[in-house]
Amino acid sequence: MSRGQQGRTSVTLPPKQRARSAADKQQRRAQILATALAMWDDHSFASFAMAEVAARSGLAKGTLYLYFQTKEELLLALLEGLLVGWFDALDAGLAEAGPWDVERVASLLCAVLDERHALTRLLPLAATIFEHNIPLESARAYKELLLDRSARSAAGLERCLPFLAPGEGLWLLLQLYALIVGLGQMADPAPMARQLLDEERLSPLRVAFGPAFRRCITTLLYGMQAGK
Amino acid sequence: MSRGQQGRTSVTLPPKQRARSAADKQQRRAQILATALAMWDDHSFASFAMAEVAARSGLAKGTLYLYFQTKEELLLALLEGLLVGWFDALDAGLAEAGPWDVERVASLLCAVLDERHALTRLLPLAATIFEHNIPLESARAYKELLLDRSARSAAGLERCLPFLAPGEGLWLLLQLYALIVGLGQMADPAPMARQLLDEERLSPLRVAFGPAFRRCITTLLYGMQAGK
Amino acid sequence: MSRGQQGRTSVTLPPKQRARSAADKQQRRAQILATALAMWDDHSFASFAMAEVAARSGLAKGTLYLYFQTKEELLLALLEGLLVGWFDALDAGLAEAGPWDVERVASLLCAVLDERHALTRLLPLAATIFEHNIPLESARAYKELLLDRSARSAAGLERCLPFLAPGEGLWLLLQLYALIVGLGQMADPAPMARQLLDEERLSPLRVAFGPAFRRCITTLLYGMQAGK
Amino acid sequence: MSRGQQGRTSVTLPPKQRARSAADKQQRRAQILATALAMWDDHSFASFAMAEVAARSGLAKGTLYLYFQTKEELLLALLEGLLVGWFDALDAGLAEAGPWDVERVASLLCAVLDERHALTRLLPLAATIFEHNIPLESARAYKELLLDRSARSAAGLERCLPFLAPGEGLWLLLQLYALIVGLGQMADPAPMARQLLDEERLSPLRVAFGPAFRRCITTLLYGMQAGK
DNA sequence: AATGAATGAGGATTCATTCAT
DNA sequence: TATGAATGAATCCTCATTCAT
Numbered sequence: 001m002s003r004g005q006q007g008r009t010s011v012t013l014p015p016k017q018r019a020r021s022a023a024d025k026q027q028r029r030a031q032i033l034a035t036a037l038a039m040w041d042d043h044s045f046a047s048f049a050m051a052e053v054a055a056r057s058g059l060a061k062g063t064l065y066l067y068f069q070t071k072e073e074l075l076l077a078l079l080e081g082l083l084v085g086w087f088d089a090l091d092a093g094l095a096e097a098g099p100w101d102v103e104r105v106a107s108l109l110c111a112v113l114d115e116r117h118a119l120t121r122l123l124p125l126a127a128t129i130f131e132h133n134i135p136l137e138s139a140r141a142y143k144e145l146l147l148d149r150s151a152r153s154a155a156g157l158e159r160c161l162p163f164l165a166p167g168e169g170l171w172l173l174l175q176l177y178a179l180i181v182g183l184g185q186m187a188d189p190a191p192m193a194r195q196l197l198d199e200e201r202l203s204p205l206r207v208a209f210g211p212a213f214r215r216c217i218t219t220l221l222y223g224m225q226a227g228k
Numbered sequence: 229m230s231r232g233q234q235g236r237t238s239v240t241l242p243p244k245q246r247a248r249s250a251a252d253k254q255q256r257r258a259q260i261l262a263t264a265l266a267m268w269d270d271h272s273f274a275s276f277a278m279a280e281v282a283a284r285s286g287l288a289k290g291t292l293y294l295y296f297q298t299k300e301e302l303l304l305a306l307l308e309g310l311l312v313g314w315f316d317a318l319d320a321g322l323a324e325a326g327p328w329d330v331e332r333v334a335s336l337l338c339a340v341l342d343e344r345h346a347l348t349r350l351l352p353l354a355a356t357i358f359e360h361n362i363p364l365e366s367a368r369a370y371k372e373l374l375l376d377r378s379a380r381s382a383a384g385l386e387r388c389l390p391f392l393a394p395g396e397g398l399w400l401l402l403q404l405y406a407l408i409v410g411l412g413q414m415a416d417p418a419p420m421a422r423q424l425l426d427e428e429r430l431s432p433l434r435v436a437f438g439p440a441f442r443r444c445i446t447t448l449l450y451g452m453q454a455g456k
Numbered sequence: 457m458s459r460g461q462q463g464r465t466s467v468t469l470p471p472k473q474r475a476r477s478a479a480d481k482q483q484r485r486a487q488i489l490a491t492a493l494a495m496w497d498d499h500s501f502a503s504f505a506m507a508e509v510a511a512r513s514g515l516a517k518g519t520l521y522l523y524f525q526t527k528e529e530l531l532l533a534l535l536e537g538l539l540v541g542w543f544d545a546l547d548a549g550l551a552e553a554g555p556w557d558v559e560r561v562a563s564l565l566c567a568v569l570d571e572r573h574a575l576t577r578l579l580p581l582a583a584t585i586f587e588h589n590i591p592l593e594s595a596r597a598y599k600e601l602l603l604d605r606s607a608r609s610a611a612g613l614e615r616c617l618p619f620l621a622p623g624e625g626l627w628l629l630l631q632l633y634a635l636i637v638g639l640g641q642m643a644d645p646a647p648m649a650r651q652l653l654d655e656e657r658l659s660p661l662r663v664a665f666g667p668a669f670r671r672c673i674t675t676l677l678y679g680m681q682a683g684k
Numbered sequence: 685m686s687r688g689q690q691g692r693t694s695v696t697l698p699p700k701q702r703a704r705s706a707a708d709k710q711q712r713r714a715q716i717l718a719t720a721l722a723m724w725d726d727h728s729f730a731s732f733a734m735a736e737v738a739a740r741s742g743l744a745k746g747t748l749y750l751y752f753q754t755k756e757e758l759l760l761a762l763l764e765g766l767l768v769g770w771f772d773a774l775d776a777g778l779a780e781a782g783p784w785d786v787e788r789v790a791s792l793l794c795a796v797l798d799e800r801h802a803l804t805r806l807l808p809l810a811a812t813i814f815e816h817n818i819p820l821e822s823a824r825a826y827k828e829l830l831l832d833r834s835a836r837s838a839a840g841l842e843r844c845l846p847f848l849a850p851g852e853g854l855w856l857l858l859q860l861y862a863l864i865v866g867l868g869q870m871a872d873p874a875p876m877a878r879q880l881l882d883e884e885r886l887s888p889l890r891v892a893f894g895p896a897f898r899r900c901i902t903t904l905l906y907g908m909q910a911g912k
Numbered sequence: 913a914a915t916g917a918a919t920g921a922g923g924a925t926t927c928a929t930t931c932a933t
Numbered sequence: 934t935a936t937g938a939a940t941g942a943a944t945c946c947t948c949a950t951t952c953a954t
Contacts, residue, residue: 018934025934044359046274050928060936062930071928124352124409130418131272143424147433170432174414175444181352181413182406190358196371204398205375216403216448223451246917246953253917277944288919293946474932474938481938500815502730505923516940518926527924580808580865586874587728599880603889626888631900634866637808641865642858646814652827660854661831672859672904679907702913709913734949744915746951755949 029067029077032057036078040118045128048075072134076142079126082119086112087149094156102221105161109176110214120184120209123177150174163225172224179216183209257295257305260285264306265346273356276303300362304370307354310347314340315377322384330449333389337404338442348412348437351405378402391453400452407444411437485523485533488513492534493574501584504531528590532598535582538575542568543605550612558677561617565632566670576640576665579633606630619681628680635672639665713751713761716741720762724802729812732759756818760826763810766803770796771833778840786905789845793860794898804868804893807861834858847909856908863900867893 019028035057039048050071054061068074093108113119130139154169164172187209189197197206247256263285267276278299282289296302321336341347358367382397392400415437417425425434475484491513495504506527510517524530549564569575586595610625620628643665645653653662703712719741723732734755738745752758777792797803814823838853848856871893873881881890 020934028934044356046356047359049926054937061928062937063935065929066934124413127413127416127418127421128272130421131275134420136420136424139420140424140427140430143421143430143433147430151432171443174435174440175447178407178410178414178444180410182408182410185352185355185409186402186406188355190355192362192364192367193355193358193371196364196368199368202368202371202375204379205371207402212402215399216406219403219448219451219455220444221451222454223447223449226450226454227447248915248917248954256917274944278946279944289945290920290947291918294917299945476933476936476938484938500812502923503815506925507923517924518941519939521925522938580869583869583872583874583877584728584730586877587731590876592876592880595876596880596883596886599877599886599889603886607888627899630870630891630896631903634863634870634900636866637869638862638864638866641808641811642862644811646811648818648820648823649811649814649827652820652824655824658824658827658831660835661827663858668858671855672862675859675904675907675911676900677907678910679903679905682906682910683903704913712913733947738916745949746916747914749950750913 025067032059032064032067032074033078033081036074037082037118040078040122045075045125050074069135069138070133072129072132073138075122075125076129076134076138079119079122079129080142080145082116082122083146083149086116086119087153089115090153091156094153094160098160100160102161102218102225105157106214106217106221109217110210113180113213114210120180121188124181124185161221161225168224172220175220176217179213183207183212183216187212253295260287260292260295260302261306261309264302265310268306268346268350273303273353278302297363298361300357300360301366303350303353303357304362304366307350307357308370308373310344310350311374311377314344314347315381317343318381319384322381322388326388328388330389330446330453333385334442334445334449337445338438341408341441342438345437348408349416352409352413389449396452400448403448404445407441411435411440411444415440481523488515488520488523488530489534489537492530493538496531496534496574496578501531501581506530525591526589528585528588529594531578531581532585532590532594535575535578535585536598536601538572538578539602539605542572542575543609545571546609547612550609550616554616556616558617558674558681561613562670562673562677565673566666569636569669570666573665576636577644580637580641617677624680628676631676632673635669639663639668639672643668709751716743716748716751716758717762717765720758721766721802724762724806729759729809734758753819753822754817756813756816757822759806759809760813760818760822763803763806763813764826764829766800766806767830767833770800770803771837773799774837775840778837778844782844784844786845786902786909789841790898790901790905793901794894797864797897798894804864805872808865808869845905852908856904859904860901863897867891867896867900871896 019025032053036048036053039053039056043049043052048071050064051061053074054064057064064074068077089112090108093112126142150170150173154173157169157172158164158166161169186207196202247253260281264276264281267281267284271277271280276299278292279289281302282292285292292302296305317340318336321340354370378398378401382401384397385400386392386394386397414435424430475481488509492504492509495509495512499505499508504527506520507517509530510520513520520530524533545568546564549568582598606626606629610629612625613628614620614622614625617625642661642663652658703709716737720732720737723737723740727733727736732755734748735745737758738748741748748758752761773796774792777796810826834854834857838857841853841856842848842850845853870891880886
């Protein structure tokens, strides 16, 4: 009988307790990712330190390396988790009954991202991650996940927005990725940049992610519709 | 006869030769930036090492610091130079006589960026630079440059595209920045990512910057036009 | 049988062997300090390099930073250790039964310092250390240690030398610190200075720390006694 | 006719003007030393930068090296100047008619130092200077100066204080050097140390140079007198 | 004599990763 | 499985000094 079945009601495996069963290990992995997610809010890739992940997880540094081969693999796993959540929410939304118009789709796309602020900071990181040392297999798994889920959601979009030609759903998603990355970066400035933007003179450069994202999406959708 | 009187036609000041006049110094500075620009193609912010800039420039490490106080200041200067060139070309294009339609503006915007591939990799770096140690004044100078030139070009855009309401020119430019950053990141993958995208199965994720950028711009412009 | 059970009699932990227990770590720390102490003999603050400490300790540079946050903290720890030893010896000496006269106290003070030659070179360093980057807390801890131990020893001195008024014990110690620093500097010249002092003509400038210190102390004590 | 005789009333040679005559050169040297003296107040040996001396002098860095072979030689020259002034003042004071008692001599010694605060910060530096690269001849010149002037002043002291045995004058001076160094260091703490000493708890460690120096001298002199 | 651009050795510190326990 | 001490490569930046002009 595994420890996991001994009536332990807590969902979380106490740190420093050995994860013996596969389920325990999965849980530990998830805990590490949860810690990393929380940390990510106030860290850049460079300042995101494995030592701090370990400390915040209540684990030793070496233990992290039992679950993730490198720092990059850990961050990639984090990104995957967020993306899956995002796709799930999007697909669920698109599965609802119509009628769909541009505004409703825009609302859905914004709502789905709204709860996933970390994604806007993590998605641009993907490029940085891939510049570094990650196992080819992890990289391929990520790309395949991205493609498969994109294809599925693209189909949903094409279903809800009849003016989209075949293939335009995927193209729309690619544009969204670009906007998430680009607007995310502008809307989330480093402390010094934020300080500068607080100056009245520079205020026109301020960008609020939510409204800007919505405005972009809407414009894009109307543009695609008009293109017919 | 001094070197200065030899009608030196060469544009490049030989390394290790003292840059005495203001012009010489400007030239040396430009050389360093040119070296940095070339290096930037295969380096991330973290791997971009001052030692390598020096070595590639044929200069000593310390010499770099005569021209740029920090690594960040060097990279910010690089970005500024590219941006200024981009704005100049854009403004020059917009100054030509009309008639302007969406397609012509899109063509201009693409053409202007086409020769400035490095910009798509450097613009997203700005966020990283600002996270690090640069003098507040350098940061402010950059932001003000960005704002001033954006405002000027925005006016040009509003002149050429009558359907743009006041303020929409700047908004359009902000969208462009986001797209440059976002699409740039997707179109310029790290070596490992590129290798993966070469696999047939993942080919739908391939993005060619030029066409994608043009398609986005066109869609956005039609969308803004339709919004009237 | 683990290393820990082998009745390890050696006082020194072999370099590169992991210091696992708290005792091991304390020992490693002490080893580093011992290395630093030996090095200090032929180094100034500026030339005292962490790389050399590491090399001489048979450890990696990074390892030093597991035990001391900065170079300054290491040197401050070295100074603290020497001071504590000095105070301990002084207090032990003063605890012995009297009768105490000036000569006996002078003898004690000299004897106590005699075995701690490094102190005369390290005490003046304190000023330099404090000019640099150390945590405020480390600095305060040092100052409080110095004050507490000084106060305790001052009490001992006042007990043994009845002609000392309350407060004069501490004042005497402050004078001693000044003499240790000042005479220490004169008695321990740099190689070039030593070479010069070897010249017959300059011999009057030679100072032997021990006798000079004793002569100063004696004079001071007689002076304080006469002041009554 | 040298430029120096052309009725130039200013005592100072304008920076960047060539020093042609020997007198001009001497003047330029003196200017550099004056600048260095002013700088020394807020600099340690390490932070005392030749570049700043040059800038403050209105000269180029290279020019300094026409007058002083190394940074250390410059500082040694500065120390020599201060010492000579100190000895001059001391000898002048001792030349006045008696009667001399301990208090009057102490007053003289304090007064003579009082105007030369920089000396208390520079004298301890001598050791550091000699640890570095200075020409042997400069070093010997300094030592001989120190010895000669010490001998002369020692004679003056022995004349004024009849209880001093032959040789005790020089010994007294050596003690003074030690006290200047030692007390100087305690009385002139680095900013962080000063901040700590401002805390009430650590106030007993505060030392005011003037009173402390006087008290020490007095005690020493009474001690030497009593030793008869 | 004056300049100041160029030099380049040198040092502190960080942190992902390993591996002995 | 968990640990965490040890590693060591890697990087930015300083500054006394030189030397071509």
